[in-house]
Amino acid sequence: MHLNTLSGRSYNDMTQNPVFPWVLVDWDSEELDFSNPATFRDLTKPMGALNSAREMEFRERYSLLKEEEQQGDS
Numbered sequence: 911m912h913l914n915t916l917s918g919r920s921y922n923d924m925t926q927n928p929v930f931p932w933v934l935v936d937w938d939s940e941e942l943d944f945s946n947p948a949t950f951r952d953l954t955k956p957m958g959a960l961n962s963a964r965e966m967e968f969r970e971r972y973s974l975l976k977e978e979e980q981q982g983d984s
Contacts, residue, residue: 936948
């Protein structure tokens with residue numbers, strides 16, 4: 911939490927807190943089972959690719975941006 915303070919992050923906005931990545935995917939259980947791998951998100955993927963629909967959306971967006979950049983270079 912000290913790192914959050916040094917970086918100027920606000921305690922009033924939970925999306926700015928904490929610096930470390932969101933690691934839990936189980937927000938429904940009353941008690942978390944930390945021995946269950948399904949409790950944690952797949953840290954090998956970025957936040958934009960947590961499920962196939964989001965991944966496809968971000969890949970399309972990236973592709974469009976890449977095409978626009980290439981058209982601008984012409």
